Amino acid sequence: MSHPIKGEHLYKKFKKQVVLDDVSLTLNEGEIYGLIGPSGAGKTTLVRILLGLEKADSGDVELFEQRPTLDAFRSLGYMAQSDALYNELTAYQNLEFFASIQGLHGNRKRQRIMEVAESVGLEKEMKKGVAQFSGGMRRRLSLAAALIHEPRLYLLDEPTVGLDPLIRRDIWTLFRFLRSKGATMIVTTHVMDEVAKCDRVGLLSDGHLIAEGAPKELTERYGVATVEDVFLVKEGAAK
Amino acid sequence: MSNLFAMARRIIRQILRDRRTLALLIMAPLLILTLVWFIFGAKTSEPNLAVINAQSSDFASAFPTSQYTRMSPLEAHQALADKKIDAYVDLSTPVNVHLEGSDPSRNGLAMNRIQKSMQKVQQINVTKMSNQLKSIIQTQQKAIQGQQQVMKKMMAALHLYAPGTLAQIQKQAPKQTRPAAMQTPEKVSLDLSYLHGNNSLNTFDAFGPAMVGIFVFLFIFMIGGVSFLRERTTGTLDRLMASPIKNYQIIWGYMIGFGLFVIVQSFILTCYLVYVLNIYNVGSLFDVLMIVFILSFSALSLSILLSTAAKNELQMFQFIPLVIVPQVFLSGLFPIDTLPKWVQVIGDLMPIHYSTEALRNIMIRGTGFAGWWLDGLVLVLFSVVFITINIIAIRRSRPLA
Ligand SMILES: Nc1ncnc2c1ncn2[C@@H]1O[C@H](COP(=O)(O)OP(=O)(O)OP(=O)(O)O)[C@@H](O)[C@H]1O
Ligand SMILES: [Mg+2]
Numbered sequence: 001m002s003h004p005i006k007g008e009h010l011y012k013k014f015k016k017q018v019v020l021d022d023v024s025l026t027l028n029e030g031e032i033y034g035l036i037g038p039s040g041a042g043k044t045t046l047v048r049i050l051l052g053l054e055k056a057d058s059g060d061v062e063l064f065e066q067r068p069t070l071d072a073f074r075s076l077g078y079m080a081q082s083d084a085l086y087n088e089l090t091a092y093q094n095l096e097f098f099a100s101i102q103g104l105h106g107n108r109k110r111q112r113i114m115e116v117a118e119s120v121g122l123e124k125e126m127k128k129g130v131a132q133f134s135g136g137m138r139r140r141l142s143l144a145a146a147l148i149h150e151p152r153l154y155l156l157d158e159p160t161v162g163l164d165p166l167i168r169r170d171i172w173t174l175f176r177f178l179r180s181k182g183a184t185m186i187v188t189t190h191v192m193d194e195v196a197k198c199d200r201v202g203l204l205s206d207g208h209l210i211a212e213g214a215p216k217e218l219t220e221r222y223g224v225a226t227v228e229d230v231f232l233v234k235e236g237a238a239k
Numbered sequence: 240m241s242n243l244f245a246m247a248r249r250i251i252r253q254i255l256r257d258r259r260t261l262a263l264l265i266m267a268p269l270l271i272l273t274l275v276w277f278i279f280g281a282k283t284s285e286p287n288l289a290v291i292n293a294q295s296s297d298f299a300s301a302f303p304t305s306q307y308t309r310m311s312p313l314e315a316h317q318a319l320a321d322k323k324i325d326a327y328v329d330l331s332t333p334v335n336v337h338l339e340g341s342d343p344s345r346n347g348l349a350m351n352r353i354q355k356s357m358q359k360v361q362q363i364n365v366t367k368m369s370n371q372l373k374s375i376i377q378t379q380q381k382a383i384q385g386q387q388q389v390m391k392k393m394m395a396a397l398h399l400y401a402p403g404t405l406a407q408i409q410k411q412a413p414k415q416t417r418p419a420a421m422q423t424p425e426k427v428s429l430d431l432s433y434l435h436g437n438n439s440l441n442t443f444d445a446f447g448p449a450m451v452g453i454f455v456f457l458f459i460f461m462i463g464g465v466s467f468l469r470e471r472t473t474g475t476l477d478r479l480m481a482s483p484i485k486n487y488q489i490i491w492g493y494m495i496g497f498g499l500f501v502i503v504q505s506f507i508l509t510c511y512l513v514y515v516l517n518i519y520n521v522g523s524l525f526d527v528l529m530i531v532f533i534l535s536f537s538a539l540s541l542s543i544l545l546s547t548a549a550k551n552e553l554q555m556f557q558f559i560p561l562v563i564v565p566q567v568f569l570s571g572l573f574p575i576d577t578l579p580k581w582v583q584v585i586g587d588l589m590p591i592h593y594s595t596e597a598l599r600n601i602m603i604r605g606t607g608f609a610g611w612w613l614d615g616l617v618l619v620l621f622s623v624v625f626i627t628i629n630i631i632a633i634r635r636s637r638p639l640a
Contacts, residue, residue, distance in 0.1 A: 048477075051481050052481075052637060052638065053477055053480055053481060053636070053637065053638075054638070055638035070483050070485065071483065073481055073482050073483045074483050076481065078477075078478065078481035080474045080477055080478065082473065082474040083473075083474070084473055084474035084475045084477060084478045085473070085475070086249065086253060086473075086475060087473070088252075088253040088254075088256045088257045089249070089252055089253060089256060090256075093249070093252055097245060097248075097249045098478070098482070100241065100242070100245030100248075101242050101245050101246070101479065101482050101483070101484045102482060102483065103241070103242075103483070105241065129256070145478070
């Protein structure tokens with residue numbers, strides 16, 4: 001089995017604050033990995049370091065089992081915690097731009113734009129300016145932009161925040177569909193019912209990866225009802 | 240390559256869909272230049288002047304009533320205090336001038352006019368003196384004529400009574416020489432000739448080249464800088480960084496995308512200046528266009544560079560007093576030859592300095608390509624340096640790949 005992402009002994013400090021303290025994390029091909037943890041735990045920082053947008057103070061990152069190169073970004077879809085869209089443009093123009101810089105063109109590009117728009121339920125809003133989008137619509141468009149070039153690896157930072165339960169369910173259906181086609185995914189989230197849908201979860205607290213494993217396995221190992229209770233057990237143990 | 244054009248196309252679309260920015264980019268420089276044109280381009284205004292004690296003076300004709308109001312000393316004093324007049328001339332001897340004095344430019348206007356009148360006063364003096372001389376000469380001539388009459392009579396008497404003595408006297412008399420005809424001195428006046436420009440060149444014509452540089456630079460700087468800053472603050476730059484686009488493609492994409500609007504803006508601005516505002520221009524329109532265009536690129540690349548150091552729009556605008564204002568003062572709008580050496584060196588580092596020099600050469604001195612290629616080259620070098628630093632700086636946002 002190959003490992004699309006491998007981060008080893010990552011350590012990161014912002015000024016005096018230690019944000020990641022010796023975090024190692026490996027993704028198996030074809031799994032959905034959920035990264036959960038309280039706000040400020042370092043989830044976004046970890047994802048950005050895995051992507052190469054931020055440099056770890058020490059530790060190594062491998063993408064697709066080699067040192068990251070520009071080429072790795074061709075097979076990688078990133079969705080930031082902020083929406084990162086061009087407000088002056090229409091939804092279509094946004095997707096068109098992101099498709100172009102990923103090397104899509106012509107009919108294939110147009111076809112992909114319609115496909116991803118449909119998969120996030122925005123196919124009727126494509127002509128609208130993004131400035132007129134609601135928060136949830138922006139979130140979905142941002143997700144669509146990460147899907148456009150059919151990457152093999154997804155790094156999604158809170159993809160479902162601010163979405164209603166129905167759309168959230170559709171999006172998780174989409175994630176499972178992508179997985180069935182061989183994609184690997186790392187998703188950060190706050191929503192606990194999403195945790196159960198992940199193949200494996202990692203619990204990040206204060207820059208430490210305190211537990212890792214399949215949700216079922218974790219609740220059994222710590223003898224608790226839900227994964228979030230693991231945080232309580234761990235914190236209790238620390239005190 | 241296609242990434243580059245995707246970048247450029249996106250920027251063009253962004254600007255086209257943002258009408259306000261488009262208007263700011265294209266219309267604002269026109270509006271401001273028109274304003275400047277009204278301020279500096281108007282024919283210089285007339286000073287308000289008065290004379291007192293004119294009736295009793297010989298010089299009154301040097302101060303025509305069309306230019307100098309006749310006033311009594313008291314009126315003049317009051318009018319000066321009320322700023323109704325800029326100065327009054329007291330024609331008692333010696334002639335003296337009283338200036339209002341609070342506005343140097345009005346002082347200058349008034350003194351200019353009064354000095355012209357004073358030249359006439361000199362002329363009047365000279366004619367008066369020559370008239371006096373003439374009348375002295377005339378009376379003397381009359382006296383001489385009278386004496387000659389007497390002499391003739393004496394000669395006749397001598398001829399009659401002592402012809403020998405007469406012959407003796409005539410022999411000893413000095414040969415008569417005709418007096419040289421008096422030459423009137425040539426009229427002294429100043430003939431002006433201009434190597435460049437002509438006497439209708441007004442302040443706007445002289446300021447114009449610098450103004451064009453300043454406003455083109457200012458607006459491109461603001462719009463380009465903020466647009467790249469947004470890329471950073473909205474997170475779209477991160478998204479670009481997580482895609483296979485190359486660093487140079489991002490920067491050059493910006494250059495090309497904005498470049499299109501810069502071409503349009505330069506063209507409209509230059510045509511407006513030359514054909515609508517009728518700025519003095521003996522050079523070719525193409526040369527002017529080239530300089531405006533090259534300058535815009537250095538403004539754009541500099542603004543992208545500085546946006547790296549800004550966290551938000553406000554911080555971007557804080558660069559304006561640092562980057563634009565010194566350029567206004569050191570760009571050649573005001574003479575800088577007398578400033579300390581180190582200030583001049585700073586001036587040499589400013590893009591607008593070169594565009595002003597080049598535009599003056601083109602528009603006023605009409606020196607053509609030979610007059611601007613060096614300045615143009617320096618501006619291109621500025622852009623190349625800024626762009627290179629930009630490409631290196633953006634590498635920091637993608638530390639791994
Ligand atoms: N650029 C930065 N400079 C300084 N500190 C930073 C920076 N980015 C993140 N931090 C700090 O690092 C810590 C972790 O931030 P991070 O964004 O990774 O948290 P998170 O787990 O994603 O939180 P959330 O769930 O709220 O998104 C926070 O305390 C934050 O203040
Ligand atoms: Mg986060």
